[in-house]
Amino acid sequence: MHNDLPGISYSENYDRSGFDHLLHERIEKAMGVSFSEPVDVSSADRISQLEHGDADMVIASFSITPDRMRRIDFAGPYLKTRQGFLVDEDRPRSGGIEELRDLRGKTVCTWDGTTSxxxxxxxxxxxxxTxxxxxxxxxxxxxxxxGTVDAVTTDQLILYGFARHHAKxxxxxxxxLTIGAPxxxxxxxxxxxxxxxxxxxxxxxxxxGTSEWIRDVETSLPQLPAQDPGWISTHKPSTAAIDSRSCRDRPSP
Structure with a gap:
C-alpha cells in the first residue's frame, strides 16, 4: 500500500488511514483472510512487487490499464476518477488556474510510475x-x-485528500478542470x-453497491462530496465495469 496519500492511503505514527486502508480491512473481514501488516510500496514498484512474489496483493490507487492487465490481474474497479489539478490559492500564478488554457506557460508537477x-x-x-x-x-x-511549481496533477481523488491535509x-x-481518460x-x-x-x-x-462504500468515501475524502454534489455518479464504478476489467488479460469489449 501507499503511505503518502492522505484520504487514499496514508501512514503517520504507524497508524494507517484512507479509503484503500478501509477497503483492506473490509476484504480481510469479508474473505476471512489474515493479512500481514501492509508493506509500503511506491507507484513505480507496484507491478514488480507482485511479479517477484514480494506481495500477494496491491491496494494502492492502482489504475487498471491494458498494459498492466497483461502482466498482473486486477479485481475492480472499486473507484473511478479523472486526472485533475491542485493549486496554491496564495500564489497568483497558481491560484489563477481555472481552465485548461490557464496552464499555458506553467510548470506542472507529477511523479514517476503513474498514468498521470x-x-x-x-x-x-x-x-x-512544462x-x-x-x-x-x-x-x-x-x-x-x-512555489517552484505552479500546479500538481494526478488523479482528482488523490488531490482532494492532499487539499484537506494541507488546507492551512x-x-x-x-x-x-480534468484531463485524460477516466x-x-x-x-x-x-x-x-x-x-x-x-x-x-x-x-x-x-x-x-452498498451504503458502506458511500460512507467509506465520505469518511476518507470529505472534501469530495462538499465540492461535488454529484460525486457518486462520477466516481462509483458499475457492475459492468467490474466484470469487464476483473481477472482478465485484456478488457472485454
Whole structure:
C-alpha cells in the first residue's frame, strides 16, 4: 500500500488511514483472510512487487490499464476518477488556474510510475505546460508549497485528500478542470490465482453497491462530496465495469 496519500492511503505514527486502508480491512473481514501488516510500496514498484512474489496483493490507487492487465490481474474497479489539478490559492500564478488554457506557460508537477505522467505528456503541446516529474507525491506537494511549481496533477481523488491535509497552506483542487481518460482503481494480484480473483471481484460488486462504500468515501475524502454534489455518479464504478476489467488479460469489449 501507499503511505503518502492522505484520504487514499496514508501512514503517520504507524497508524494507517484512507479509503484503500478501509477497503483492506473490509476484504480481510469479508474473505476471512489474515493479512500481514501492509508493506509500503511506491507507484513505480507496484507491478514488480507482485511479479517477484514480494506481495500477494496491491491496494494502492492502482489504475487498471491494458498494459498492466497483461502482466498482473486486477479485481475492480472499486473507484473511478479523472486526472485533475491542485493549486496554491496564495500564489497568483497558481491560484489563477481555472481552465485548461490557464496552464499555458506553467510548470506542472507529477511523479514517476503513474498514468498521470503519460496524460500530462499528451496535453503538453496543447497547453504549453512544462512537466516536472519527481519521485513521489510528497515531493510535488512540497514544491507547490514552495512555489517552484505552479500546479500538481494526478488523479482528482488523490488531490482532494492532499487539499484537506494541507488546507492551512491554501491548497485547492480545481473542481472543473480534468484531463485524460477516466482512471479505474483496481486491486492488483499476481497471475495464476483466477479463482481468488473472481471471488474478490464478486465481493467488490456487492460492496460498491452498498451504503458502506458511500460512507467509506465520505469518511476518507470529505472534501469530495462538499465540492461535488454529484460525486457518486462520477466516481462509483458499475457492475459492468467490474466484470469487464476483473481477472482478465485484456478488457472485454
Amino acid at each position: 505522467e503519460t496524460a500530462l505528456a499528451e496535453v503538453r503541446t496543447a497547453t504549453g505546460v 512537466p516536472q516529474v519527481l519521485d513521489d507525491a510528497s515531493d510535488c506537494i512540497e514544491e507547490l508549497k514552495k 497552506d491554501g491548497l485547492r483542487v480545481v473542481a472543473d 482512471q479505474h482503481y483496481g486491486i492488483g494480484l499476481r497471475k495464476g490465482f483466477r479463482e481468488d480473483c473472481r471471488k474478490l471481484a464478486d465481493w467488490l460488486k456487492e460492496y460498491v
